[in-house]
Amino acid sequence: MTPNWDDMRVFLAVAREESLSAAGRQLKIDPATVGRRIARLEASLNAPLFTKSQQGYVLTSAGERLLDHGLKAEEAMRAAAGAMAGSSKTLSGQIRIGAPDGCANYLLPQVCAQICDANPDLDIQILALPRVINLSRREADMAVTVSAPTAGRVLVQKITxxxxxxxxxxxxxxxxxxxxxxxxxxxxxxxxxxxxxxxxxxxxxxxxxxxxxxxxxxxxxxxxxxxxxxxxxxxxxxxxxxxxxxxxxxxxxxxxxxTRSFHLVRHQGDQRNERLNRFATALTAGIRDEVARLEAAASS
CATH class of the missing domain: 3.40.190.10 (Periplasmic binding protein-like II)
Structure with a gap:
């Protein structure tokens, strides 16, 4: 039986959050329903997708294989949504950016506020973490990094x-x-x-x-x-x-x-997503301008 997209969406949430309750909060459904949906998906595939451990719900080998297909399906759905949204004059929906602490605290608040001013229906989330953001598990839609990654299916653009x-x-x-x-x-x-x-x-x-x-x-x-x-x-x-x-x-x-550099890192599958392309253009220009403005102020 082929999994439907709704079940796949629940599976991806549990794979990322490693918890039924956390996945439920993300999807806005109760944990018991998440558990039933996972059990239904496992039954339809005749394979266990998770094992319960002290760390939470961990993917089995079958789950790892399904994850690859699920991420590709998600990329396709996001590309379709992005193509439909790209015709609008303004951006809408939710976009999450991962960034190191310095960028997240001193640059992104101003830059993201300006982008929101121009796009009133857009919600921007800033994920400030003292570690590498895991884009493959969709912790964020894109990330600002100091080192440009050399592995993985990602798009890398130097910002400034x-x-x-x-x-x-x-x-x-x-x-x-x-x-x-x-x-x-x-x-x-x-x-x-x-x-x-x-x-x-x-x-x-x-x-x-x-x-x-x-x-x-x-x-x-x-x-x-x-x-x-x-x-x-x-x-x-x-x-x-x-x-x-x-x-x-x-x-x-x-x-x-x-001297160091900021890079914008994105999922390779998002390269045809017009909505995220437009946001990335605004974000990189905003960060570049804000760094120049603040460094000039620091030198005056």
């Missing part, structure tokens, strides 16, 4: 470069010994990422500076900058964040200036 510098607060700099050279950092408290939670080599800034100890660490850029703003130490910060923290000062700019 951005700069980073060492920063400290006025309070900290006035109360501590001067920092005339990078070597002088050894006498100062460094703030940065939790070393074993750095999910992208491009974010491992301090190792390139020869810093081997991070006294105050967080997996969140916002927390790091809050600690620096309180006068707790020195950290590497995105130039575009500095207009939001007027008491922070760049230091050692002649010695330390890092």
């Amino acid at each position: 470069d951005y700069r980073l510098y060492l920063v400290a607060s006025d309070e900290y700099l006035s109360a501590r010994p001067a920092i005339p050279t990078p070597e002088a950092l050894k006498g100062h408290r460094m703030i940065g990422y939790i070393p074993d939670m750095i999910f992208d080599r491009e974010l491992d800034y301090l190792v390139d500076l020869g810093v081997d100890r991070v006294a105050l660490a967080s997996n969140s850029v916002s927390v790091q900058l809050r600690q620096v703003a309180l006068g707790s130490g020195v950290c590497v910060a995105h130039d575009f964040t500095l207009p939001f923290h007027p008491n922070l000062r760049k230091i050692l700019t002649d010695h330390v200036s890092l």
